[in-house]
Amino acid sequence: MTWFDIGAIEDIPQRGARCVATPRGKIGVFRTHDDRIFAIEDHCPHRGGPLSQGIVHGAAVTCPLHNWVISLETGKALGADEGSVKTIPVRVEDGRIALALGEALLAAE
Amino acid sequence: MTEKLVIIGNGMAPGRMLEHLLEAAPDRYQITIFNAEPRVNYDRIMLSPVLSGEKAFEEIVIHGDGWYIKHGITLYKGHRIAAIDRDAKTVTSDHGVTESYDKLVIATGSVPFIIPVPGRDLPGVLSYRDLDDVSAMLLAAQSRDRAVVIGGGLLGLEAAAGLKERGMDVTVLHVMPTLMERQLDPAAGYLLQKAVEARGIKVITKANTKAIVGNGKVEGVELADGEIIPATLVVMAVGIRPNIGLAKDAGLEVNRGIVTDDHMVTSDPSIFALGECAEVGGHVYGLVAPLYEMARVTAARLSGGEDKRFVHSDTPTKLKVTGIDLYSIGDFADGDDREEIILRDASAGIYKRVILQDNRIIGTVLFGETGDGAWFNDLKKKATDISEMRDTLIFGQAFQGGASSDPLAAVAALADDAEICGCNGVCKGKITEAIVAKGLTSLDDVRAHTKASASCGSCTGLVEQLMQLSLGDSYNPAAVQPMCSCTTLGHDDVRRLIKAKGLKTIPAVMQELEWKTSCGCAKCRPALNYYLVADWPDEYADDYQSRFINERVHANIQKDGTYSVVPRMWGGMTSAKELRAIADVVDKFEIPAVKVTGGQRIDMLGIRKEDLPAVWADLGKAGFVSGHAYAKGLRTVKTCVGTDWCRFGTQDSTGFGIRIEKFMWGSWTPAKVKMAVSGCPRNCAEATCKDVGVVCVDSGYEIHFAGAAGLDIKGTEVLGLVKTEDEALEVIVALVQMYREQARYLERIYKWTRRVGVPEIRRQVLDDLDRRKAFYDRFVFSQKFAQVDPWSERVSGKDKHEFRPMAVAEFVQAAE
Numbered sequence: 018m019t020w021f022d023i024g025a026i027e028d029i030p031q032r033g034a035r036c037v038a039t040p041r042g043k044i045g046v047f048r049t050h051d052d053r054i055f056a057i058e059d060h061c062p063h064r065g066g067p068l069s070q071g072i073v074h075g076a077a078v079t080c081p082l083h084n085w086v087i088s089l090e091t092g093k094a095l096g097a098d099e100g101s102v103k104t105i106p107v108r109v110e111d112g113r114i115a116l117a118l119g120e121a122l123l124a125a126e
Numbered sequence: 127m128t129e130k131l132v133i134i135g136n137g138m139a140p141g142r143m144l145e146h147l148l149e150a151a152p153d154r155y156q157i158t159i160f161n162a163e164p165r166v167n168y169d170r171i172m173l174s175p176v177l178s179g180e181k182a183f184e185e186i187v188i189h190g191d192g193w194y195i196k197h198g199i200t201l202y203k204g205h206r207i208a209a210i211d212r213d214a215k216t217v218t219s220d221h222g223v224t225e226s227y228d229k230l231v232i233a234t235g236s237v238p239f240i241i242p243v244p245g246r247d248l249p250g251v252l253s254y255r256d257l258d259d260v261s262a263m264l265l266a267a268q269s270r271d272r273a274v275v276i277g278g279g280l281l282g283l284e285a286a287a288g289l290k291e292r293g294m295d296v297t298v299l300h301v302m303p304t305l306m307e308r309q310l311d312p313a314a315g316y317l318l319q320k321a322v323e324a325r326g327i328k329v330i331t332k333a334n335t336k337a338i339v340g341n342g343k344v345e346g347v348e349l350a351d352g353e354i355i356p357a358t359l360v361v362m363a364v365g366i367r368p369n370i371g372l373a374k375d376a377g378l379e380v381n382r383g384i385v386t387d388d389h390m391v392t393s394d395p396s397i398f399a400l401g402e403c404a405e406v407g408g409h410v411y412g413l414v415a416p417l418y419e420m421a422r423v424t425a426a427r428l429s430g431g432e433d434k435r436f437v438h439s440d441t442p443t444k445l446k447v448t449g450i451d452l453y454s455i456g457d458f459a460d461g462d463d464r465e466e467i468i469l470r471d472a473s474a475g476i477y478k479r480v481i482l483q484d485n486r487i488i489g490t491v492l493f494g495e496t497g498d499g500a501w502f503n504d505l506k507k508k509a510t511d512i513s514e515m516r517d518t519l520i521f522g523q524a525f526q527g528g529a530s531s532d533p534l535a536a537v538a539a540l541a542d543d544a545e546i547c548g549c550n551g552v553c554k555g556k557i558t559e560a561i562v563a564k565g566l567t568s569l570d571d572v573r574a575h576t577k578a579s580a581s582c583g584s585c586t587g588l589v590e591q592l593m594q595l596s597l598g599d600s601y602n603p604a605a606v607q608p609m610c611s612c613t614t615l616g617h618d619d620v621r622r623l624i625k626a627k628g629l630k631t632i633p634a635v636m637q638e639l640e641w642k643t644s645c646g647c648a649k650c651r652p653a654l655n656y657y658l659v660a661d662w663p664d665e666y667a668d669d670y671q672s673r674f675i676n677e678r679v680h681a682n683i684q685k686d687g688t689y690s691v692v693p694r695m696w697g698g699m700t701s702a703k704e705l706r707a708i709a710d711v712v713d714k715f716e717i718p719a720v721k722v723t724g725g726q727r728i729d730m731l732g733i734r735k736e737d738l739p740a741v742w743a744d745l746g747k748a749g750f751v752s753g754h755a756y757a758k759g760l761r762t763v764k765t766c767v768g769t770d771w772c773r774f775g776t777q778d779s780t781g782f783g784i785r786i787e788k789f790m791w792g793s794w795t796p797a798k799v800k801m802a803v804s805g806c807p808r809n810c811a812e813a814t815c816k817d818v819g820v821v822c823v824d825s826g827y828e829i830h831f832a833g834a835a836g837l838d839i840k841g842t843e844v845l846g847l848v849k850t851e852d853e854a855l856e857v858i859v860a861l862v863q864m865y866r867e868q869a870r871y872l873e874r875i876y877k878w879t880r881r882v883g884v885p886e887i888r889r890q891v892l893d894d895l896d897r898r899k900a901f902y903d904r905f906v907f908s909q910k911f912a913q914v915d916p917w918s919e920r921v922s923g924k925d926k927h928e929f930r931p932m933a934v935a936e937f938v939q940a941a942e
Contacts, residue, residue, distance in 0.1 A: 033671050072652070
């Protein structure tokens, strides 16, 4: 697994998100109220809304376009909606965040 | 010829008496009221919820100013009657107003009993009687210091619970061995003490107050045994005495109270007495039900209607401390000819005792579970022989005649003449009849039409069950919609509690109001953020992570994740310079679409998020600020060209629109607010379908509100006509501020108006000048913190991270 350093925990606001640009599209990186970090595709399974722009609550995010709620842990839509986004493995060491982008990007080539 | 009726006192009893009288004989009297308190009639029973913060004063007002105006009643507020001249048939107030009467009603209520100990006059010693006392206690409670309440009766305990709720360290001193010994037996008194102590209130019984000590202000209470309990606030709640001084001076017959016959007539046939100051049949009363009965009797006599007489009856005691359920009625002393049935459940904190004489209930004490109170009371009133059900009597109504534990079945089984609302003496039959005959569907309707549960509210559950029985599934008692699944509270409760408990952060709200989730959800967080911004404009730091993306980045997200940008064009006016700047920005950033909006401005669509700060920087140089086209806030003020150009224009509608927009931009509101000003009734600015609109006419400015032209189509309501532009601005600002303070998040003005009612809004922002000014001032204060252009803030670097990716990953790096 190839780990790609994207920055420090403090670069993301608590209960917020930033995105990471990759050739395969954007990845949303989320920081919860209790400082857990998650990364998922920044693309809602419903209509492709940018999930990183949504409101983060607990370990979930509400899509800004039509209010689907996506679990950050599983990438699955919660509630009555069905669909899922890919989750990306995250490693946090000494306050730095790294994503396992290897496979995703290599697969793209 | 109309007769003159003068009333001394404006409490609940004369208020109720007037309601009956105006119904029976609306035109018979010319009515004048003198109220020593400087305010309208309010529900004194509900002072404890006001003290504890569960209700606001406005919610306990029974008759607002409008009611007196509507009925042509003259109300002198803050006038204490100094003397009654029975020969001349006049009364004179301490401000020198003299009024003659044909009939006089004395309703001076009671005065708190102050124990004659040294130090009773020190600043910081209060009684608990009226709103002024509550206000003084609230002020004192801000210290979060120590309070001593002298008196462990109903009022004392309610005061103690309220002060504790307000953050004070509270000790209750009670002279008897158990609390509320006049209404409770020792066992229930003991349970009550445990329950009170469990709330962190200290209770000292057999406590004899010797003196209140302090140098210039209260410092503590000294007991007979020499112990000194430190306190900065002492509340005396040891009892009340009928206020009979005035009647006595006038030579009326007095005993403990002002003596009346069973028609409530005093020793002078032109003078009535009612309420806590009256003594009828040798009894004086302090609970509301008999006082309301006096009101009925007096009104019947005054209107010359049917002959009603006051009959003594027992009234149940209930404690209004949330979480402590207590009910007692009748006689519960031990005696040789008496039997009792007792149920105790120590772990659940339940105690029930029914006292019997000759197989009939004569008294009941319930603690911890009081649902059967009404049923026991009914059996007692009717003197029902209970031998048949003696074995299961104590388990309550549900256990009689079958093992039904359905509360609805219990209510269904009540007889039509069973009393539901003790305060107002409303029986079951009257309620069900009103529900059916008048097609009532909400609790508020039932309260309005029958008065049931409209006083202390403790029978609300029963009334709701009756509604359920009458209306079936179409009635949902839990009609208060929770804000979201994170809480059981509705928007109104949350707003009220934010103010009452002084909650100033989202975590504080969630902690204090027991949110069920760790950090809310996308429904409640933006709402809470708005409520806190609106309620604490100077203290609350906007929680940016609780705003929808549009309000977080100050642009409108589009379906492809790009944004649109709408700069403000004040009143829809623009210029060549502005248009040129927009054209340059569109070229420079290759903005794919430009559109003229319905609100008279220009929208640039398809801007990449990363470009937003640079776009704003260029727009800012041309003098543009954010148009808040994304905000739950003031959007546009659409105008026509008015007297500047139009041959029909009556006022400067363009100038006024611009003035409103410049005054109000930047304010956050529960939902978007769109306005318009038309220069004449031809209404080219389409002001009559806006949230707030102005139609100028020759004689001034007609203010409209509560229109809609979106999901719903609705013409506006007319708020009123004012003469000057300044006044129009003040009314509009007051209206929007009232909406900001009272509406639910995402509720447009027209929906809020449907709920609150046009007359109420008109009363608060148009008729009541003091209130209007207060709303206006609060809006102006909040604007100090709100009128900051969010675009220029972001051009200067605020929230930089929001507009840049955190990192950019390339194939090369990833392949390493």
